[in-house]
Amino acid sequence: MKALICEAFGPIDNLTIKDVPSPVPGPRQVLVEVKSASVNFPDALMVQGLYQIKPPVPFSPGAEVAGVIKAIGSEVKRIAVGDKVIAMLGHGGFAQECIAESQMVMPLPEGMDFDTGAALVLTYCTSLHGLKSCGALKAGETLVVLGAAGGVGVAAIEIGKIMGARVIAAASSEEKLALCRKLGADETINYSTENLKDRIMELTGGKGADVVYDPVGGPYTEPALRALGWRGRLLVVGFAAGEIPKIAINLTLLKERSIVGVYWGDSVKHDPMGHLANLKQLNEWFAAGKIKPVVSERFTLDQGKEAITYIANRKVLGKIVIVP
Template sequence: MRAARCEEYGGPEQVVVREVPAPEVTPGHVLVDVAAAAVNFPDLLFIADRYQVSVGLPFTPGSEFSGTVAAVGEGVVGFAPGDRVHGSVVTGAMAEQVLAPARSIAPVPAGLSMVEAAAFRVTYLTAYHALVTAGAVEPGQWVVVLGAAGGVGTACVDVATRLGARVIAAASSPERLQVATKLGAEAGIDYVAEDLKTRIKEITGGAGADLVVDPVGDRWAEPALRAIRWGGRFVTIGFAGGEIPRIPLNLVLLKNVTVRGLELRTWVERLPEENARAREGLAQLVADGMRPLVSEVHELDDVATALRRVAERIPTAKVVISIGAEEKQ
């Protein structure tokens, strides 16, 4: 089968397309013919060997995929060859076939194309957990989303507005803020040109944010935390800005702020009941018309370009790699 391969740690240019052996079906796993795979920021960290865990060389990048079940391993129930599924793995999705634990895949929600389904599971499951499971968001509350034009950011804006929250989108340019506005954000902050803390306070009438969802980190985490109301919540889900922030804990103490970390890989492994509820909630939102925003679709041979564009923060929503034939709806 054809697969993207990282043979040396480094940048996106290290990723090439090779012929590699197809995975063998093992107990508890499902073999999927991949239709599409999404590009996520952690893919770049794995390629650079900068993620929290290291993956040995060579490997196939990609965590998020959609496709059709080709075979099921011993002990797997609920899936059969031909089923339309989407799912996630640590690495391995950017290939014509992927072997995934049965717990890590789910049926494609009715109404989603394969490209949309590939862009859905990781970002939208992350967004739902950040907002609901960790963030305990309620209708009418102020939610600040940092990096609001990225893959996870757009998902957070989309889900939050559909749950009735009042969203303040924060991004690095007016053009990127327009993306969040179209998804329902009530206000926007260009955090390169504006003071993030001051603007959050102004928009909320001085009260501060009820919840901050932060996939960016870097120098924007602390001012966002300072703009949270007493008793608010801060959920950290990544560091796309580059630097891991060091937060003064006296801010957490004095404002009685709840800080939660969300790393989806371990949440899926350790919180099966919460994940089931999140999937049910997302399926209902899809039934009500929610669709992931996809800004670019690249062919597998163009995978290095797709990765480079995400590394340079050019896209304004999810980037997807088309690998197999798109199933007609």
């Protein structure tokens, strides 16, 4: 089978397509025939050796896939060959077949296609966990989403609206902001051309926002923090801009603001039941047509490194997938 392989941490351009033997599942594992694999920002960091998790090389990137079960391990009970599934992997998904731990596999919900299944879990679970458990977002509050047209940003707009917030979407281009409005954002800010803090203050009538969802970092975090109102919460989700901001903590004393980290992957280990409840909630919202993951482009496996370069270069609207 063909797989996109990282032989040594380094530039994305060094990734190669190789013919490798079909993997064999262990007793509690399954073999998935990959129909669609979504590209996430951490894939770009991982192959460069810049992510907090560094798999032993060689490895295939690709953290989440949707596909069909091709084989199961001897101890696997609730999954059968032929089942359509979503699988969370960590890595290994940019390949025609991949191995998944059976407890990280769930049925593809009724009526969901493979691309949507591959694009749903990581971003929507992160944003639901972030807004609900870390941000305690309440109906009627104002939520500012940075990087709002990206993977977790799109999910935060949709979930923020469902939770009853007024959503201000901030992104770097008019094309990205048009997508945010289409998804339900009430207001938009182009932070390439407008002053982020001033515009948030203006749009909140001088009161400041209640919650900022920040997957971008870099130059945007501090102005967004300064635009939080009384007891506002800054949710630290990621640093897609590449720079981890250093913040003066007096900015929290003023207005009793909080800075709260969001780490979905670890939260699942600490609160597996809460995670299952969130998955159930997302399935219900999907079935009711309340969330619609945006898959803007599809790449072949041979175009895998172009797909990863595309996300690293800030070009993606919503999500992109690799279809092996």
